[in-house]
Amino acid sequence: MIHALVLSCLCFFPLIDSETENITVSAMEGGSFTLRTGLNEIQSNPVEWRFGSSRTRISKIQAGSIFPDDVTIFRDRLLIERQTGDLTVTNITNEHTGVYELSIDLGLRELPKTFIVTVYAPVPVPVITRYSPQCSSSSSSSSSSGFKSVLLCSVLNVGHVTLSWYKGNSLLSSISVSDLSISLSLPLEVEYQDINTYSCVVNNPVSTQTKHLDIDQLCQTCSDCDHYWSQTTEAVIRLVVSAVVGVAAVAAAVVLVYDIRSRRTELERKTKFIK
Incomplete structure (x- = not known):
């Protein structure tokens, strides 16, 4: 009698580990990703999908009916598979990167799953x-x-x-x-x-x-290669020569001004001595 009772319980409740299962998912911007419950049929068990650190509920399935929550970043992007409870997000962006939590109420047990989703931009051609x-x-x-x-x-x-x-x-x-x-x-x-x-x-x-x-x-x-570098070198030499000529011109002007001032000072000194 006891064995029959145990067997009937095992048939009614699936053998599911209650520890949370963590699954990593990678997806590309503009594409889609699907998070699977792992069940062939959820029957009448309540199913909830939540997102982010705030655990915002984005969808609930109960008694075969789907109740999507009006979360802005998921608006017009959610597809729920009624039989299995699988969640698909379409036309994704970087905003959809984050942690998704699945919970299925099995009565005496709960089936928890966590999906860590990262959305990447497509790489450019190098x-x-x-x-x-x-x-x-x-x-x-x-x-x-x-x-x-x-x-x-x-x-x-x-x-x-x-x-x-x-x-x-x-x-x-x-x-x-x-x-x-x-x-x-x-x-x-x-x-x-x-x-x-x-x-x-x-x-x-x-x-x-x-x-x-x-x-x-x-x-x-x-x-x-030498021709390539000779053109570059010639341009650099011209630049350096122009700079040197400019500096020399400034120096010459300074010397000329100094010489004129020295001559003027000497002339004024001699004129004063004669007087």
Whole structure:
């Protein structure tokens, strides 16, 4: 008799752990995410979904009826699956990042679940720029084998991302940040005639962008590189010469004024002595 009573209770109440289950969810802005109860059917058990540190109720399901609460950031964005109680949020923004709590009243027991949701912005395509092309001292101007260039891979206004350089499928270097709205740059030194495939990759938990390096965009020879730098050097020399000439002109004017004043003082002294 006792065994029959125990078996009937086990059939009526599912074996569910009352400890809270924590689930991490990542989603991308503009998309959607679904939080699942894990049940095939909730029957008549009251179900509540709450959000944030204030545990604001956003929806309730009872006796097969859905009662959404009028919470501004979820308005026209909630989809509730009537049979399972699964919650879907659509057209999401960063405002929907936070803690979602599910509670199902099973009478003698409660099924609690906590979902930690993070909404990420899609990452931009990284930009590769040449930072400092240079020729090795052992190379001649007619050979490109000594040409090297330091490249920068950059992304602007990003957060929670990793920026990486790859050679083929091998990771060369990477940098990660958890801040919001920050700009990142990662250098890479390469040689012209390097036949390896290089790429810069930026990613977060929900999106990835890759920029492949076009080696032909670099100086093709050291002489090209020398020409590039000779133009820069010439401009710098002109600027320096102009500055030197300007300083010299000012100095000459000062000396001239001082000489005129000295002559005038000497002349006045002699005139006074004659009188």
